Each structure stands twice: as structure tokens, then as C-alpha cells.
Amino acid sequence: AERPDDEYPFILITGRMLEHWHTGSMTRRSNVLDALEPEAVATINPISLDEMGVTPGELITLSTRRGQISMIARADEAVPTGAVFMAFCYYEAAVNKLSNAALDPSAKIPEFKYCAVKVTPGGTPMQFHSYGGGQSNNQLN
Numbered sequence: 073a074e075r076p077d078d079e080y081p082f083i084l085i086t087g088r089m090l091e092h093w094h095t096g097s098m099t100r101r102s103n104v105l106d107a108l109e110p111e112a113v114a115t116i117n118p119i120s121l122d123e124m125g126v127t128p129g130e131l132i133t134l135s136t137r138r139g140q141i142s143m144i145a146r147a148d149e150a151v152p153t154g155a156v157f158m159a160f161c162y163y164e165a166a167v168n169k170l171s172n173a174a175l176d177p178s179a180k181i182p183e184f185k186y187c188a189v190k191v192t193p194g195g196t197p198m199q200f201h202s203y204g205g206g207q208s209n210n211q212l213n
Contacts, residue, residue: 073186074172076154080136080188082120083155086171113146115157116191121147126193133195134158136170136187142195156189 076083114134116126126132128147133140134156143158151157172183 073183074137074174074188076188080190081154082189082191084134084136084170084187084189085155085157086160086185112141112143112158114143114191115146115148115151117151117153117155118147118149119153120155120191121145124191124193126191130193131195131197133192134170135190135192136172138173139170140195141170142197156191 114132118128121128126145128145130145131142132145133142148157170187170189171185172187174183175181176183
């Protein structure tokens with residue numbers, strides 16, 4: 073597994089969210105579900121956000137050795153300090169492209185769930201492409 077270091081000090085964890093399954097190809101077509109979670113967010117512990125000088129709702133950039141994407145920061149005390157969680161259901165913020173493509177030696181499954189990442193304030197806003205027409209409320213505190 074790729075470990076955090078001085079250049080990439082956070083751990084990026086990818087996964088699912090309640091409102092959107094897998095890539096969101098079906099659930100993001102639902103106006104109700106898409107309105108609940110219309111855009112990609114990076115969920116980070118409030119202590120880590122405070123240490124970076126980032127306020128929830130601000131734009132941040134996640135960078136790994138494989139690329140970078142920008143999205144809105146969301147605070148959540150359930151995320152451990154030093155970790156970033158991001159759902160992989162947003163094609164416009166394809167977080168799995170940032171993850172490590174190394175294969176498990178036994179199962180031959182890519183390491184999509186864990187890699188080292190750098191978090192920086194600011195970035196280039198992604199184009200908002202919603203299947204279902206949900207509107208970003210940008211109130212993600």
C-alpha cells in the first residue's frame with residue numbers, strides 16, 4: 073500500500089455514499105437523490121481543515137502521484153484526522169483515477185480504496201454535470 077509522506081501527507085479513502093450507487097449512472101438521474109448530493113465533495117475532519125485554513129464549502133484540490141481534481145470541502149468529525157474520504161460516483165470528479173493501480177498479489181484487484189494524497193486550498197472548479205438536474209446548494213458544513 074502507498075503510505076503518506078512529506079509530499080502527500082493525507083490518506084485518500086474512496087467509497088460509496090448512500091444517495092448514489094456505484095458510478096451514479098442510475099441514481100444521479102433521480103431528481104430527489106441528485107438534489108440531496110448534486111456534486112462531488114471531499115470529506116475531511118474539521119481539525120484537518122482548520123489546520124489547512126480551509127472553511128467547509130470552499131474549493132480544494134486533491135493531488136496524488138497520478139493526477140489531481142478539485143472539489144468542495146466538507147467537514148465531518150467521523151473522518152479521522154489525516155484522512156480524506158471521497159465517493160467515486162461522480163464522473164466529473166473521477167477519484168479512482170487518483171488512486172493506486174497496484175494490484176493485490178492474490179486477488180489481482182486494484183488498490184482503489186487507499187493512497188497518499190496532498191490537499192491544497194483552491195483549484196479550478198469542475199464543470200457541474202448532473203444527470204438528474206439536482207442543484208448544488210453549497211451548504212456543506
